[in-house]
Amino acid sequence: MSEYINEIEKLIHLLTYLPGVGPKNAERIAFFLANTSKDFKEDFISTLSSLSKNVRKCEICHNFSNDKICKLCSSTERDNSILCVVEKPQDLLAVEKSGAFRGRYYVLHKLLSPVDNILPDDIDVNGLINAIKRFGVKEVILALKSSVEGEATSILLFETLKSLKVKITKLATGLPKGGELEFVDEKTIYEAILGRKNFEN
Ligand SMILES: [Zn+2]
Incomplete structure (x- = not known):
């Protein structure tokens, strides 16, 4: 049986996928997030959710963009x-x-x-x-x-x-x-x- 409660264990697991984050740092960040204010958590969640919904790769240059074609590719200048x-x-x-x-x-x-x-x-x-x-x-x-x-x-x-x-x-x-x-x-x-x-x- 794991020594962590489910939510924290899952969060640690997800955080180890982040670049440069090893198991020890993942644990540190997970406990930091668990301990932080509800406002911070909500803000974090809504930012990530908006990133997932509204940020895509530009069809031409593959840079991140809010639109199908990014501002750099659509610029005439x-x-x-x-x-x-x-x-x-x-x-x-x-x-x-x-x-x-x-x-x-x-x-x-x-x-x-x-x-x-x-x-x-x-x-x-x-x-x-x-x-x-x-x-x-x-x-x-x-x-x-x-x-x-x-x-x-x-x-x-x-x-x-x-x-x-x-x-x-x-x-x-x-x-x-x-x-x-x-x-x-x-x-x-x-x-x-x-x-x-x-x-x-
Ligand atoms: Zn582009």
């Missing part, structure tokens, strides 16, 4: 000739904040990682090709982290996009090895985008 591929929505925000880029985006949400069973078929390259065609993109910047997974994914995209006759570039070196784009400062991202280089496999 963006540069259609250039598209930046990022791993995560947080990376998109980091690039956007750098101010170095006013084009279109595409969010992969995952990187190639055979050890985690993320294989080439799991990367939505067709969605990227559709976005490139839709906007008439001339240059694709592969803004993925410089890890084994990031580099393998960049090569996969490069090989797949070769036939499209678009220029393919990657960020300039200077980003920390293996570093998550979302944690890199704006100035470094700005310089990495401005100093981007042709992608060569």
Whole structure:
């Protein structure tokens, strides 16, 4: 028999699915939530419920959006000739904040990682090709982290996009090895985008 009451046991179990949360931290958060005010709990529940009902992935770029097509994709003020591929929505925000880029985006949400069973078929390259065609993109910047997974994914995209006759570039070196784009400062991202280089496999 478990030493926890049902609700707390279930909550601990769910929390262990969160990134960076191990069993001990899951227990800490579960007891914190159990102990917090009713108002906080209600607010937490309604925020999560609204997230579940109202937040979806944009049909074009796959960034999170309240609408079928997100604000960035529906904006007429963006540069259609250039598209930046990022791993995560947080990376998109980091690039956007750098101010170095006013084009279109595409969010992969995952990187190639055979050890985690993320294989080439799991990367939505067709969605990227559709976005490139839709906007008439001339240059694709592969803004993925410089890890084994990031580099393998960049090569996969490069090989797949070769036939499209678009220029393919990657960020300039200077980003920390293996570093998550979302944690890199704006100035470094700005310089990495401005100093981007042709992608060569
Ligand atoms: Zn979009």
